Amino acid sequence: MGGRAVGRYGGTVGSEVGEVSTTDIPPYRPTALPPFSIIGKPLPKIDAAAKCLGRTKFADDIVLPRMLAAKMLRSPHPHARIVSIDTSRAQALEGVKAVITGSDMPNAFGILPVSQDEHALEGDHVRFIGDPVAAVAAIDEDTATQALELIEVSYELLEVIGSIEDAVANPEPQLHDYADDGNLHKLVHLEFGPVDEALERAHLVQEDLFFYEGSTHLPMEQHAAVAEYGGNRRLTVWSSTQTPHYVHRALEKVLELPRSRIRVVAMPNGGGFGGKSDPFGHELVVAKLAMLTGRPVKICLTREEVFYCHRGRHPVIMKVRTGVTADGTITGMDFESYLDGGAYGSYGVASVYYTGALQTVTYQVPTYRFRGVRAFTNKAPCGPKRGHGTPQPRFAVEVTLDKIAERLDLDPAELRLKQLQPADSLTANWLKIGSMGLRACIDKVVEGSNWKTCFRNLPYGRGLGLACSSYITGAGLPIYWNSMPHSGVQLKCDRGGGVTVFCGSTDIGQGSDSILAYIVAEVLGVEPMEIAVVTGDTDLTPVDLGSYSSRVTLMTGQAAIQAAGRVRAVMVGPVAGKLEVPAERLVFAGGVVFDAQDPERGMSFAEAVALTETATGTVGSVGSYRPPKSPGRYRGAGVGPSPAYSYSACIAEVEVDPETGIVQVPRVWIGHDIGRSINSSLVMGQVEGGVYMGLGEALMEEMAYRTNRNVTHKWPSMLEYKSPTTHEMCDVTTYLIEDPDANGPFGAKEAGQGPLLPVMPAVANAIYDAVGVRIDEVPMSPPKVHRAIKDKARGKEPRFGPSGTPTVRWPEVTYVPRPVDGGDGKAHPRPEPAGTGG
């Protein structure tokens, strides 16, 4: 064979390109309009076959020559000083290669710059049962486990902070000295417009108390990590992490090794749901052990240890006062949330803000106050779980609205429909809303469930309940302050027609690798299976911040569109010159680049790459994405802004057995405003999975504690931590609403988290419709339902829920004039109330 490829349209490529200018070619802009060749289609994921064949390598599947096994020793005490640690007997055990303690890794780390409060191994202060204090590397797991038993730790026990009430009452002993006040990690007090005046003038003020129990992610894969320190003094860590970039930064800080000598590879995650978004001690420990021993080291946590890693849903007590007019129009909302944060900061500062941020984006809330507090307690640290900080307040808002509708004798659907936050608007707390498809979502579930006929009309024991929600499509600000892109993509085009996409994103099962392939394939007019995707590898891929906050499709998608558009922009010059057609008439579709007016004039994509390579050199490009600036400028305005908000409406049908309190959910109808599906099958999977996880939280999931001031995990096992099996999962009828958003790639918004949010309040509202009792707590487990039904029969308040909130000294208010006040997005002194005369 000669060196020239024979083109599909005859002739050879790689010669006679002639003079081509690429400077005056307009950049590629994706049309937001169908028809698309790939976008929206229910194509299989590019990695689906590997997963079904058992060939996908997860972190624990990695085996390297001479690999050692690591195990970690964890504190059996909830709160203690470490007086001494003696590792000598463990070190002397045959087969043990290294033993390390906190003094070997003294630098603190943490996901947020303001909460650098963790150590890979705690050296002098343990804060929960499960806090790691020492680690061993040995020739095998059995030896490492035996070595742990030979480590002698002497503890001096400290007073335990077991609950948020404990934290309020006991500023000492402090878990962390950087807390805002004693053991209160973070206190927030924000007000947008004169709330008290609005509530005073309201026709009705509905006041409610709610409690939302903590729950955990329960990914099927136990966290695992492998590290290798090469002869070239470079460190590689493979890990089941959702955030390789942040692990990269934590490794640099703790190991004092420049990031340029560290490679982090995010392996496919066997489920994440937010539980693998923090850098973890075990990732740092295997790295340190690999450096000390000169051998690869692997750790795979036990399921019990996964429960201790946690970072799951915060338990939150909430108080909400809502003022409405006689027709149910909201005039003001006063919201308080009290978060039990557990032992460390994690994402907690963001979590407390998130319990107050998104109340305003579904319905118009003209005046709004939010007070929130997160306490440190001696329990496994809470953090971001699917919906991060928003399922709890969403439960409160949607149940309180149901009560308002009941009191005013209004249809709960009509109550919501009449006061939807408009598209392309600013909320009272300065969030910029783009597309808003909630109306269509409500209409669909109301129609599908036969709501108008069935609501308030089903026989005793059966009921329907409605709730709505919204979620961010990516956070507007990065976790650490910087002005760099949130997502980067590199493209390399092979002269054989193949395209490789490089991106730092991490596929946790949601399909983000496939999304990259679909989007690049759409822009370049090739098949997704012709695209190789390389992701989550700090040596090979440009930074993407990670798989959290529902950001990946939007941000990597926009970066991929830009990168692919730039490749097109380079290719059209040589191709147009060769074909002798104007560049703007070229179409990339079906693996061919051709003249829109004369499709016979064209060449294969492979020929086009070869031609371009001949003309301009190696064909590749980069693209990146940074979210638009948010108009909010007040302290705390960083949490809540997003390029786009997804919307969901849900109706749940329940059957309540009044004898036992057992609630069954036979069916859920859910409408989700996805903006635009990049792959409708993947969206369906996310919606159904979100309903599933919401149903688990609604009915049974509890991160519960017992004994010793309530700090010993009640059931760190998958058998006792109840989650829905096939027998509990409901049928789901899904409606996808496509209301494209100008900020989304092809108009797409998120699907991974939003559809979970309305499920819990829909179930609560349905229980009320079924048996006339209010369960103002999550989960709505049988004892609570049974108790409320009994109380109702005895003439007591037909309700199960909290009776009060902790008493917290709130900080001075940050008062922010609203857009309607002519505000500038910044905080200003509160104006004197009108008519009080100073």
Add this chain to the structure above:
Amino acid sequence: MTSEPIQITKRPRKIRGTFLVNGEEHDVTYPSHKTLLEVLREELALTGTKHGCELGECGTCTVLIDGEPILSCLALAQAYENTPIETVEGMADGSDLHPLQEAFVEMGAAQCGYCTPGVLLAAKALLEDRPAADRQDIKDALAGNLCRCTGYIKIYEAIELAAARMRGEQAEPAREAFYGR
């Protein structure tokens, strides 16, 4: 300080045995206390079999023994020497996916894919026993396999699709499974 090396108190005894996995014979020397899960993953490098708890709670490590699903994490390997064992690696016929695998790919029934090998094998056992399995049969057969991603729905749809095709029917996915109502 201890000066003498500490001997491991219970040095595991290694034994020799033959395992019949996916129609192939493997002679293995392995510690006598190892579970079938450990022998498959660590001695035979068949890492397609996953684990989620190693306590018999999640179903992730399901393999087939004589066509019947068992939890390999609770199975002492010694008890399964010289017994036909099937793992996910044995499902495909060369490069051709098993109809269940094909349907799982088509329906998006594998999200993170971690529970998938166990679910596929439990489903295979079901369909060999009951080719006309209905939705309730599928729910019963998979009640011991936890999945945190899918809400099980795409899994049911994939198994029903595969079952119909394995019965020789011309079956296509329902439009609403892909696009909603």
